[in-house]
Amino acid sequence: MKTAICYYSRHHGNTLKVLEAMAQEGEIALIDVTTRQTIDLEGCDCIGFASGIYYGKFHDSVINFARQYLPKGKNVFFVCTCGGGVAKKPEELEALAVGRSSTVLGTFRCKGYDTFGPFKLVGGIAKGHPDKQDLENARRFYQEITMMMAETGDKKLRVEKIVIPHEVK
Numbered sequence: 001m002k003t004a005i006c007y008y009s010r011h012h013g014n015t016l017k018v019l020e021a022m023a024q025e026g027e028i029a030l031i032d033v034t035t036r037q038t039i040d041l042e043g044c045d046c047i048g049f050a051s052g053i054y055y056g057k058f059h060d061s062v063i064n065f066a067r068q069y070l071p072k073g074k075n076v077f078f079v080c081t082c083g084g085g086v087a088k089k090p091e092e093l094e095a096l097a098v099g100r101s102s103t104v105l106g107t108f109r110c111k112g113y114d115t116f117g118p119f120k121l122v123g124g125i126a127k128g129h130p131d132k133q134d135l136e137n138a139r140r141f142y143q144e145i146t147m148m149m150a151e152t153g154d155k156k157l158r159v160e161k162i163v164i165p166h167e168v169k
């Protein structure tokens with residue numbers, strides 16, 4: 001199966017660490033949306049969009065990239081890391097995907113070290129994240145995606161949700 005994940009990971013590279021763990025479970029093209037000018041995702045069976053949470057949502061560069069390049073009828077999933085409480089559902093990206101007749105497979109979330117604004121004064125929050133357990137959860141999440149894709153072959157998945165999101169603890 002051909003998978004690409006389009007990502008933005010700038011604050012501490014937290015999200016990229018999670019994606020690199022996932023990429024140990026199978027070949028994944030990791031596409032930095034800030035350096036990639038253009039891409040054809042038509043040949044991908046499965047497409048992920050990933051970023052840290054910035055002001056309560058995925059970074060605009062990822063949302064804009066999805067808007068520009070997500071083809072119709074794909075299987076998609078989302079990955080995010082965040083410093084604080086529970087990250088909201090990626091509603092904007094989900095709506096975009098559904099509008100392109102894509103199937104949303106699920107969202108992986110975990111904490112990511114955060115030194116934004118006042119948090120810097122206290123040495124940051126979510127220190128040490130993503131940690132070993134987060135990365136293990138990320139690998140398991142991607143394993144579940146590959147298993148489902150293998151069962152359905154190249155056909156578009158029919159179920160709306162196959163992966164239970166890993167909530168921030």
Ligand SMILES: Cc1cc2nc3c(=O)[nH]c(=O)nc-3n(C[C@H](O)[C@H](O)[C@H](O)COP(=O)(O)O)c2cc1C
Nearest residue numbers: 009010011012013014015052053055056083084112
């Ligand atoms: C400008 C800015 C805004 C942020 N806003 C939020 C937020 O609204 N909620 C949250 O939980 N974390 C927030 N964070 C923390 C990041 O989501 C967290 O550190 C994330 O892991 C960063 O991912 P990255 O290192 O892959 O860029 C913010 C960080 C920055 C720098």
